[in-house]
Amino acid sequence: MQQNGAIVAGYDGSAEALAAVRWAAHHANLRDCALHVVHCSLWPLLTRKLGPVPGIADSGLERSAQAILAEGVAAAKAAMPGLEVEGTLLHGLPASYLARISDGQAMVAVGSRGLGGFLGLLVGSVSLELAATATCPVAVIRPDMNPAGPVIVAVDGSGSPTALEDACVMASVSQAALSVIHVQHTPAGYLQKDPTGAPTAQSGAEEVLAAAVIRARALAPGIPVDGAVLVGRSIPHAILTASMHARILVVGTKGHGFLRETIGSTAHAVLHHARGPVLISRRGTEQ
Structure with missing residues (x-):
C-alpha cells in the first residue's frame, strides 16, 4: 500500500460515515499521515435555493452542508487529538469527487451506507462505485468491529x-x-x-x-x-x-x-x- 499521501474520509453526517471518519483518523495516526475529511453536498444538483433563509441566522442548505463538514472534522480531531485534519466541502456526486481526490492518496475510507442521503441508497451505492473507480485502496467500514482480530x-x-x-x-x-x-x-x-x-x-x-x-x-x-x-x-x-x-x-x-x-x-x-x-x-x- 502507498505510504505517501493522506487518508481521505467521506462524511455525510450518518452513523456509518462517523464510524469511517473515526477509523480513518486512527489509521492516519498509525501511518503518521494527514487525514482529509470530505463532504459532498448534493443540494446544488437539486435546487438553486441554498439559502440563507431571510431573517434566520445560520440557515439554508449551504450552511447545513458546512456544518456537516465541520462536524466530521471535529469528530476526527476528537478521535485522534493532535492529528493533522483538513476539511473540504464539494458540490456534486460523492463517488465521482472522491474517486478524483483518491489519486495519489494512501487510502479512501467510507461508511457502508450514506454519502448521498436518499440518493446514496440507490443500487450502485457510493461505496460500491468508489471501489470500482478510485485509484488507491478503498476501505468500506461497517459496524461490526473486531479490533483484536487478525x-x-x-x-x-x-x-x-x-x-x-x-x-x-x-x-x-x-x-x-x-x-x-x-x-x-x-x-x-x-x-x-x-x-x-x-x-x-x-x-x-x-x-x-x-x-x-x-x-x-x-x-x-x-x-x-x-x-x-x-x-x-x-x-x-x-x-x-x-x-x-x-x-x-x-x-x-x-x-x-x-x-x-x-x-x-x-x-x-x-x-x-x-x-x-x-x-x-x-x-x-x-x-
Missing part, C-alpha cells in the same frame, strides 16, 4: 500481489496477525483426487498459498503470518465465513466483462455481505 487477505491463483502488499502494510502498522486464505473452488461433482497421480487442484492451491505466505513474511517481518486453503462451491461465501472475526478483510479487484469500471464478482459479493471492514485493493486504473 488482518485477513484473500488471494486468487495469481497470488493477488497488490492485495497481499496492502494487507501486509495494514497488519504491520496495526501490529496485528495476518492470515492469508486461498479458496479452491469445488463445483458440484468435482473430484478431489486424480487416480492417475497427476497434480490436483488441491496441490496447486497449496502452492499458491505457500508462495503467498512466504511473500507476506518477507513484506511484514515480525508479524505472525499463517495461511489456509479453503474449499467451497462459493468463493465469496468461503471468504466471508473465514473472515467473520477479522479486524479487516482485504480483497483485490479483478473485474471482467463488458463494463470497464467493475470490481469482479467476488469483491462485489464480499462488499455486499461482509459484516466488518473491507479493504478493496486498488492501484491506478487496474481492475
